[in-house]
Amino acid sequence: MNDLQGKVVIVTGGAAGIGRASALRFAGAGARVVVADRDEDAARAVAAGIVEAGGEALGLRVDVSRDEDCAAMVDATQRHFGGLDIAFNNAGVSGRIARTEDQGLDNWHAVLGVNLTGVFQCMVHELRAMKAHGGVIVNTASVAGVKGAPYSAAYCASKHGVIGLTRAAAKEYGKYGIRINAVCPGYIRTAMADEIAAGSAQGSSEALVAAAALRRSADPEEVAELVVWLSSAKASFVTGAHYVVDGGLSA
Numbered sequence: 001m002n003d004l005q006g007k008v009v010i011v012t013g014g015a016a017g018i019g020r021a022s023a024l025r026f027a028g029a030g031a032r033v034v035v036a037d038r039d040e041d042a043a044r045a046v047a048a049g050i051v052e053a054g055g056e057a058l059g060l061r062v063d064v065s066r067d068e069d070c071a072a073m074v075d076a077t078q079r080h081f082g083g084l085d086i087a088f089n090n091a092g093v094s095g096r097i098a099r100t101e102d103q104g105l106d107n108w109h110a111v112l113g114v115n116l117t118g119v120f121q122c123m124v125h126e127l128r129a130m131k132a133h134g135g136v137i138v139n140t141a142s143v144a145g146v147k148g149a150p151y152s153a154a155y156c157a158s159k160h161g162v163i164g165l166t167r168a169a170a171k172e173y174g175k176y177g178i179r180i181n182a183v184c185p186g187y188i189r190t191a192m193a194d195e196i197a198a199g200s201a202q203g204s205s206e207a208l209v210a211a212a213a214l215r216r217s218a219d220p221e222e223v224a225e226l227v228v229w230l231s232s233a234k235a236s237f238v239t240g241a242h243y244v245v246d247g248g249l250s251a
């Protein structure tokens with residue numbers, strides 16, 4: 001299963017949830033992993049776990065809403081591992097659960113700043129690092145990037161934006177050998193999902209589970225499998241695409 005032997009990967013939001021599961025799965029596939037998160041201690045702990053298991057990893061503090069942090073993350077990756085092959089731009093926040101008129105401009109800027117501007121800023125620096133030799137970028141959108149998500153206007157807009165950004169950049173950078181795709185998770189059991197489910201239009205995690213064709217939520221590892229596949233040579237003709245991994249929630 002060492003499909004990604006020696007590849008250098010950045011995972012943002014890598015300290016928890018989908019990011020953590022993906023960082024571990026990348027390491028399991030032989031990649032050298034930069035675990036980047038605004039929670040530095042947790043990022044270092046995930047990296048230490050990978051090293052303990054015989055892999056190579058670096059834990060870094062990054063706030064993806066700050067462009068200087070995104071630049072420093074890519075720079076540190078190149079200095080430490082000598083390059084950058086794959087980036088999983090996954091850090092995200094759910095924001096306030098409220099009617100659109102009550103969302104608040106502060107919430108709008110906070111959510112867009114992390115979920116959309118954050119992905120954009122990471123991509124700018126990653127693309128510059130990859131342009132000479134090619135690479136792969138996977139961005140985390142959401143089912144809320146392809147469907148309306150009531151009481152989550154800022155979150156929903158940010159995730160639709162991630163898909164647009166992914167498509168635009170894929171068109172531009174294919175000629176440099178860079179593939180760019182997005183994943184759209186449904187209800188995945190993480191800290192964030194609990195927040196979203198509590199305030200969802202359906203009102204509870206049970207209702208979200210019932211709305212999925214498979215009648216269950218998922219483990220973060222089930223998203224990580226898709227992320228690692230998209231990052232591997234097995235997905236060599238896949239770019240500008242978004243994949244739902246939602247147990248049929250959006251079907």
Ligand SMILES: NC(=O)c1ccc[n+]([C@@H]2O[C@H](COP(=O)([O-])OP(=O)(O)OC[C@H]3O[C@@H](n4cnc5c(N)ncnc54)[C@H](O)[C@@H]3O)[C@@H](O)[C@H]2O)c1
Pocket residue numbers: 012013014015016017018019036037038039062063064065090091092093094114118140141142143184185186187188189190191192193
């Ligand atoms: N869990 C779900 O059901 C679900 C569904 C659809 C989409 N998503 C998306 O998946 C991604 C990961 O979410 P998760 O469920 O694993 O959440 P999580 O809360 O478990 O993990 C998110 C991680 O991102 C980090 N983070 C948050 N803001 C950051 C910032 N500004 N800079 C750097 N790191 C930051 C957090 O510290 C945390 O470690 C998010 O983009 C989220 O929108 C999750």
